[in-house]
Amino acid sequence: MNKRLYVALLLLLLVIQSCSIQKHIPEDELLYTGGKVVIETDSILEQEEQLKSELENILRPAPNSKFLGVYPGLYFYYKTQREKPGFINNWLYKKVGEEPVYVSDVKTYEVDDIIINRLENHGFFYSNSSSTLDKNEEEKTAEALYNVSIKQPYTLASYQLDSIQEPIYTDIKSSISTTEFKEGLRFDLAFLKTERQRIDNELKRKGYYNFNPDFLIFEADTTRYSSRQFDLYLRLKNAVPQKSLVPYRVEKINIYSNYDIENSAATNDTIRFNNKNFIETESYFNPKNLDPFITLKEGDYYSPRQSRNTARRLSTIGTYKYVNIQYEEMDSLLTDSTAVLHANIYLSPLNKRALKAELQAVTKSNSFAGPALEFSYSNRNLFKGGEIFNLSTNLGYEFQMGGNKNDPSASSTSLGIKGEVLFPKVLFPFKISDSFFDYSIPKTKTSLGIDYLNRSDLYRLLSGTVEFGYLWNENKYTTHEFNPISINYNNLIKTTPEFDEILEDNPFLQQSFDQEFIAGLNYSFTYNEMVDVNKKHQIYANTTVDIAGNVVSLFGKDDADTRTRTFLGLEYAQYAKVDIDFRYHFNINSNQKIATRLFAGYGMPYGNSDLMPYIKQYYSGGPNSVRAFSIRSLGPGTYAGTEDGSYNNFVDQTGNIRLEANIEYRFPLFSFFKGALFADAGNVWNSKENEALPGGKFSSDFMSQLGIGVGVGLRVDVQGFVIRFDFAAPIHDPTLEEGERYDFQYNETTFNFGIGYPF
Structure with missing residues (x-):
C-alpha cells in the first residue's frame, strides 16, 4: 500500500473513532463545549471586541480541546477506562489525554459574578450578566451563553x-x-x-x-x-x-573585595580610595582597578538603578562567585527630612587558579573518530585587576571509520596550544571614560594560538592566530565584539604527491591554500532574546563583518613569480565577508517550542585575491546545518562530487556563498529525554565558475539547487547540558537530474551526533 495513503487512512480512522465519543458520555450528562459572551450596551463602547475577548478568556471551566473538529484527548481518556487499555493507549493518554468536562462541572452563576467583577474593574459599574445553557440532546453537548448588559463607564x-x-x-x-x-x-x-x-x-x-x-x-x-x-x-x-517618608543618602561605601563567608571575622586592612573603603584580609584586588566597576557614590541619594549597575558590573569581571550588596540603615541619624545608609558590598572570589584535564571521545559527521586530550590552566586575577589568563593545550588523533579504503586521509594527528588574557577594562592609547559605557565596561581580549595538523599521506599544516579586540554588552540583549587586529598564518609545511595531484586538478583550491597570510579586522553584533526564558516569542540575530588585507596592501610588494603581492614574503589575502544568522523561537508552552533559523553569508575576494582563503570558505551539511547530508558533502550548487567519495570531495565542496533555512519542533518525551521533528534546506555556491566543480556557480536558479531534508531527533537534556542524536533523510537532492530531485530517500538516512541544540 502507498505510504501516503496509509497515513491518510490512519488519520481518517482517528477522526472516525474520535467522533464516536458520544456513546461514552453518561446518560445524565452533556459534554461542555465552551461559552460565548453576547454584549449589549447603552452607549458607544470603544474596543468592544477586545473586551469581549477578555471576558471569554475568564470563562470557567475550559472545554476539552479539539483538533480538526474532533476530541483526541477525550478519545484516549475513554480508551483507558477499559479493563485492558494497553500500553500504547496509556502512553497516548499521558501525552494528549484529557478528562471530560461536563455541563455539571459548569457553575454559570459563579461565572456571572466573575464577569461583573471584571467589568467593575474596568469602570463599567452597575452592569449585569445573565447566563443560559444551549443544549443539544442529540449530540449530547451544551454551550453556555452569557448575556452581558454594559452601562456607560465612569x-x-x-x-x-x-x-x-x-x-x-x-x-x-x-x-x-x-x-x-x-x-x-x-x-x-x-x-x-x-x-x-x-x-x-x-x-x-x-x-x-x-x-x-x-x-x-x-x-x-x-x-x-x-x-x-x-x-x-x-x-x-x-x-x-x-x-x-524620607529619602536616604549613602554616607559610607565599604567594599569587601575578598570576603569569605566562612571566615567573616578575619582581620581586615582598610584602604581609602576615591571616597570608598576597600577592605581586604590580604592584598587581593587593586582598589584602583576595582573602583570603576562601582557606580555608587558617597553623598548620593539611594538609587536602585545604580545598585543594579554596580552588581552587574562586578559580576561580569569573571573573578567573583557571589556579589552581594547590602544596605545598613543608621536609625540614630533619622530626621524629618533625611536618613542615612551604609552600603556594604561583599565580593566572594572564585578559586584564583584552576587546572583541568579532559579526555574526550570525538566523533564527526565525516566518519572520523578518535580520542582527544586537553589540558587547561586558568588564573582569574593575574595582575590583581580581575585579569583572566587561560592557557590550553590539546592533542588529538582521528581515524576514519567505514570510509573509502582507498582514501589517503585515513587518519590525522593534531596538536595545539593557545594563550589568552582577558582584561576587564578598555586598553586603548587614549583614555576612554568608563562612565561612557553605562550598562557594562568593555573587556579587552588578547590571544595567541599555534596549531599543527598532520593529515596522513596528504599534508602537514602549521597555523597560527593572533587577535586583539574588545567585547562588551550594550544592554541585557545586545553584545558587540570588535577585533581591530586579527591575524591568521597558514603554511603547508609538507605535502604528498597525492595531495599535490588534488591541487593540480583544482587550481582554485591551489590558490586558496596559497594565501598563507590573513590580516584584518572583524566585528560581530548579537541581539539575543533567548536569555529571557519567559518570553513567548524570542529573537536572535547575529551579524558578522570580516575584512582582511586592506592595511597590509599598503606595505605589499609585487612578486614576479606568482603575479601577486606579498607581505614579509607571504602571499596575503584580501576580501570582505558578511554573515547574517537570524533565529526565531515560538514557545508554545514551557516544554514545547518551534525553533526556526535563517542563515545567509557572502565572501567577496578582491585586490590581491581571486577567491576566498580556504579556511574562510563556507561548507554545508552536518549536525548544525542541513542534517540530511553529511558534513561538507552538499554543494557547491549541483556538484555531485567524485564517484569514489574520496578525500577530494571533503576538501573541494566549499564556496563563498551560503544560504540555509531550518525549522524544528521540540517536545518532551519522558524524564530528561526530548524529541524533535525538523526540516532543513540549504547549499553553498561559488560566485566564479570553477571547472573542477561543475554546477557550483551561483545563478538565478539557486532555489532549485537547495538540498532539503527532514528528520527526527532525540535529545538527552540534563539541566541544560544537551546530547543530541539526529536522523535525517533527503527529500530534495540537487545532485540529481532536474525532474528527479524530489524523492524521499529514506534508505539514505544520515546520523548526526552533536552537543547542544543546533540553533
Whole structure:
C-alpha cells in the first residue's frame, strides 16, 4: 500500500473513532463545549471586541480541546477506562489525554459574578450578566451563553494629591505632573495599580529606600457629577512609618573585595580610595582597578538603578562567585527630612587558579573518530585587576571509520596550544571614560594560538592566530565584539604527491591554500532574546563583518613569480565577508517550542585575491546545518562530487556563498529525554565558475539547487547540558537530474551526533 495513503487512512480512522465519543458520555450528562459572551450596551463602547475577548478568556471551566473538529484527548481518556487499555493507549493518554468536562462541572452563576467583577474593574459599574445553557440532546453537548448588559463607564474629571507631609509631598506631586492620567480617561483598576508602581519607582530613584507602593491609596468621588464622572484623589494610608517618608543618602561605601563567608571575622586592612573603603584580609584586588566597576557614590541619594549597575558590573569581571550588596540603615541619624545608609558590598572570589584535564571521545559527521586530550590552566586575577589568563593545550588523533579504503586521509594527528588574557577594562592609547559605557565596561581580549595538523599521506599544516579586540554588552540583549587586529598564518609545511595531484586538478583550491597570510579586522553584533526564558516569542540575530588585507596592501610588494603581492614574503589575502544568522523561537508552552533559523553569508575576494582563503570558505551539511547530508558533502550548487567519495570531495565542496533555512519542533518525551521533528534546506555556491566543480556557480536558479531534508531527533537534556542524536533523510537532492530531485530517500538516512541544540 502507498505510504501516503496509509497515513491518510490512519488519520481518517482517528477522526472516525474520535467522533464516536458520544456513546461514552453518561446518560445524565452533556459534554461542555465552551461559552460565548453576547454584549449589549447603552452607549458607544470603544474596543468592544477586545473586551469581549477578555471576558471569554475568564470563562470557567475550559472545554476539552479539539483538533480538526474532533476530541483526541477525550478519545484516549475513554480508551483507558477499559479493563485492558494497553500500553500504547496509556502512553497516548499521558501525552494528549484529557478528562471530560461536563455541563455539571459548569457553575454559570459563579461565572456571572466573575464577569461583573471584571467589568467593575474596568469602570463599567452597575452592569449585569445573565447566563443560559444551549443544549443539544442529540449530540449530547451544551454551550453556555452569557448575556452581558454594559452601562456607560465612569471617566476621570480630575486627579490631585491630598495634603501630606514634606519632603515626600513635593516629590509625589512632581511625579503626578508627568502622569498619563488625563481628563476623560476611563476608570480602570489596572491603571491605578500601574500608577502606584510608577510613583514608587520614581520615589525609589529619589532615595526613598523604605517606601512601598502599598502605602498609596486612591479614592474616587462621584458626588459632584451626574454624568458618570469621578474625581480621583491620591493619599497615604494611615500609620505609614516615618522612615518610609524620607529619602536616604549613602554616607559610607565599604567594599569587601575578598570576603569569605566562612571566615567573616578575619582581620581586615582598610584602604581609602576615591571616597570608598576597600577592605581586604590580604592584598587581593587593586582598589584602583576595582573602583570603576562601582557606580555608587558617597553623598548620593539611594538609587536602585545604580545598585543594579554596580552588581552587574562586578559580576561580569569573571573573578567573583557571589556579589552581594547590602544596605545598613543608621536609625540614630533619622530626621524629618533625611536618613542615612551604609552600603556594604561583599565580593566572594572564585578559586584564583584552576587546572583541568579532559579526555574526550570525538566523533564527526565525516566518519572520523578518535580520542582527544586537553589540558587547561586558568588564573582569574593575574595582575590583581580581575585579569583572566587561560592557557590550553590539546592533542588529538582521528581515524576514519567505514570510509573509502582507498582514501589517503585515513587518519590525522593534531596538536595545539593557545594563550589568552582577558582584561576587564578598555586598553586603548587614549583614555576612554568608563562612565561612557553605562550598562557594562568593555573587556579587552588578547590571544595567541599555534596549531599543527598532520593529515596522513596528504599534508602537514602549521597555523597560527593572533587577535586583539574588545567585547562588551550594550544592554541585557545586545553584545558587540570588535577585533581591530586579527591575524591568521597558514603554511603547508609538507605535502604528498597525492595531495599535490588534488591541487593540480583544482587550481582554485591551489590558490586558496596559497594565501598563507590573513590580516584584518572583524566585528560581530548579537541581539539575543533567548536569555529571557519567559518570553513567548524570542529573537536572535547575529551579524558578522570580516575584512582582511586592506592595511597590509599598503606595505605589499609585487612578486614576479606568482603575479601577486606579498607581505614579509607571504602571499596575503584580501576580501570582505558578511554573515547574517537570524533565529526565531515560538514557545508554545514551557516544554514545547518551534525553533526556526535563517542563515545567509557572502565572501567577496578582491585586490590581491581571486577567491576566498580556504579556511574562510563556507561548507554545508552536518549536525548544525542541513542534517540530511553529511558534513561538507552538499554543494557547491549541483556538484555531485567524485564517484569514489574520496578525500577530494571533503576538501573541494566549499564556496563563498551560503544560504540555509531550518525549522524544528521540540517536545518532551519522558524524564530528561526530548524529541524533535525538523526540516532543513540549504547549499553553498561559488560566485566564479570553477571547472573542477561543475554546477557550483551561483545563478538565478539557486532555489532549485537547495538540498532539503527532514528528520527526527532525540535529545538527552540534563539541566541544560544537551546530547543530541539526529536522523535525517533527503527529500530534495540537487545532485540529481532536474525532474528527479524530489524523492524521499529514506534508505539514505544520515546520523548526526552533536552537543547542544543546533540553533
